[in-house]
Amino acid sequence: MVRTGDMARFKQGLNVDQGLLLPPSLRDWLPEGHLAWFIMDAVDSLDIDMLLDSYRASGKGELPYDPRMMLRVLIYAYATGTFSSRRIESQLHDSVAFRVLAGNQAPGFRSISRFRARHIEHFSQLFAQVVKTAAESGMVKIGTLAIDGSKLKANASKHKAMSYARMKEQEARLEREIAAIMKLAQNRDAEEDVEFGPDFRGDELPEELRRRESRLQTIREARTRLEKRKAEEAAAADEAKKAKAKAEGREPPKDRPGARKHARGEPKPKDQENFTDPDSRIMKTSKGFEQCYNVQIAVDGDTHLIVGNFVSNRASDAGQLIPAIEAATENTGLPAAEVLADAGYRREEDLEILETANIDAYIALGREGKRARTPGDEHEATQRMKEKLETDHGRERYKRRKHIAEPPFGWLKSALGFRGRGYPLRSRTPYRLWSGRSLPPMMRR
Numbered sequence: 001m002v003r004t005g006d007m008a009r010f011k012q013g014l015n016v017d018q019g020l021l022l023p024p025s026l027r028d029w030l031p032e033g034h035l036a037w038f039i040m041d042a043v044d045s046l047d048i049d050m051l052l053d054s055y056r057a058s059g060k061g062e063l064p065y066d067p068r069m070m071l072r073v074l075i076y077a078y079a080t081g082t083f084s085s086r087r088i089e090s091q092l093h094d095s096v097a098f099r100v101l102a103g104n105q106a107p108g109f110r111s112i113s114r115f116r117a118r119h120i121e122h123f124s125q126l127f128a129q130v131v132k133t134a135a136e137s138g139m140v141k142i143g144t145l146a147i148d149g150s151k152l153k154a155n156a157s158k159h160k161a162m163s164y165a166r167m168k169e170q171e172a173r174l175e176r177e178i179a180a181i182m183k184l185a186q187n188r189d190a191e192e193d194v195e196f197g198p199d200f201r202g203d204e205l206p207e208e209l210r211r212r213e214s215r216l217q218t219i220r221e222a223r224t225r226l227e228k229r230k231a232e233e234a235a236a237a238d239e240a241k242k243a244k245a246k247a248e249g250r251e252p253p254k255d256r257p258g259a260r261k262h263a264r265g266e267p268k269p270k271d272q273e274n275f276t277d278p279d280s281r282i283m284k285t286s287k288g289f290e291q292c293y294n295v296q297i298a299v300d301g302d303t304h305l306i307v308g309n310f311v312s313n314r315a316s317d318a319g320q321l322i323p324a325i326e327a328a329t330e331n332t333g334l335p336a337a338e339v340l341a342d343a344g345y346r347r348e349e350d351l352e353i354l355e356t357a358n359i360d361a362y363i364a365l366g367r368e369g370k371r372a373r374t375p376g377d378e379h380e381a382t383q384r385m386k387e388k389l390e391t392d393h394g395r396e397r398y399k400r401r402k403h404i405a406e407p408p409f410g411w412l413k414s415a416l417g418f419r420g421r422g423y424p425l426r427s428r429t430p431y432r433l434w435s436g437r438s439l440p441p442m443m444r445r
Helices: 035-044 067-079 085-094 096-101 109-118 120-136 164-187 189-196 207-247 321-332 348-356 380-389 392-399 401-405 407-415
Strands: 144-153 161-163 272-274 281-285 288-300 306-312 338-341 360-363
Touching: 035 067, 035 096, 067 085, 067 096, 067 109, 085 096, 085 109, 109 120, 120 306, 120 321, 144 281, 144 321, 144 401, 144 407, 161 164, 164 207, 164 272, 207 272, 288 321, 288 401, 288 407, 306 321, 321 338, 321 348, 338 392, 338 401, 348 360, 348 380, 360 380, 360 392, 380 392, 392 401, 401 407
Parallel strands: 144 338, 338 360
Antiparallel strands: 144 288, 161 272, 281 288, 288 306
16 A cells, blocks of 8 residues: 655655766765875875886887876775785775775776886885875974884795705705606606607606606705805804994904804704795794794884884894884984883893983883893993883883884784784895994984
8 A cells, every 4th residue: 555645755866877967076975084085195295206217108008007096095905904906906996985096997906916016115115205294294203212023924834934954854855866766767768658658758857856856946945045044144243243342442252163063154953944935034923933024113102103114034123123213213304312112122232322322212121020130230221221210200201112112013913904814024124233332324413
């Protein structure tokens, strides 16, 4: 029965075929305070000449998408937890914010993936530009700088790693197997047609031999990388000791080969190399040992913006405090007045550098809730830090570290999904260990 009396009234809009007299404006699609507008303005203010120079001025072929548009889409995608190129392409059709940032264009996932791979090295420079813009606009003043590090899983499995001792065992075994297969092939010339088929020419390698030879080649390459890395680390450590001894006006320590179980610069039997991602390392996490990177961030105390960051493959935070401060100073062009960091950054040389730079630092000397070990008489800077942290003022200043430095990692791991998905971290900054008492250039006032 159809009601003819008073009926409920609703807003019109059910007719999806209704034509529009004038084309809609993208500006009307999102509220004024939406994140997409901020990202659009930030990208438009960037200097992207390094990207534009890589495109040809003329020639045949389809015209490329505007790099600013691609940057808008990628930055918004990463900021909202979308990392897959295929998922981004889907969002360009389904999401209003993505369509606004792309100007209603819809690049395919291949175009998005190629753009990311082509310009990945420039992303760190663009990050520095954003931080400098924030500093110039007064958003960042670098009064207090909180430093923290966290392990993020690499895009590789720990089961794809092999120890140095096992590399040598497998290399020897594969060499024996390959030699046996070669000998067997030589002795079976008369049975080739039966064994390998009538189309066998006689000069192809058997499938079994190809598999073993390719694995042997992979192991040899990994072993060479591991030996080279250990030799470079040993040479760098020797140079650091010499520089420190020279700064202190004493003779450098003499090498004592007889006191070592292993030759200087030679990998230990348990040292590992990963076949999938050689730059990553086995690190201890809350879930056990995983193939990881150690991500370092410097966070501004007032705005809680990340103003400096780099990725290393050193499991320990020790020695990474000064590079983190320098990264923040270089990005913002502003010196740090105060630095907060946990006990993982405790290092006598770094504390001396901070004192020389007149930076008011509060570096914990022990884990929270545990008694810190007493510094020796030779660690004068550590003793002074211990006295500072035992005052009421020192405890109050250090207490702020946790709520400044740790939330960004919570966002990265929980909201953006970097906890266990193993997303690759392409922007890798080599680990730098400051030695001696020289002050890094960016920290000189």
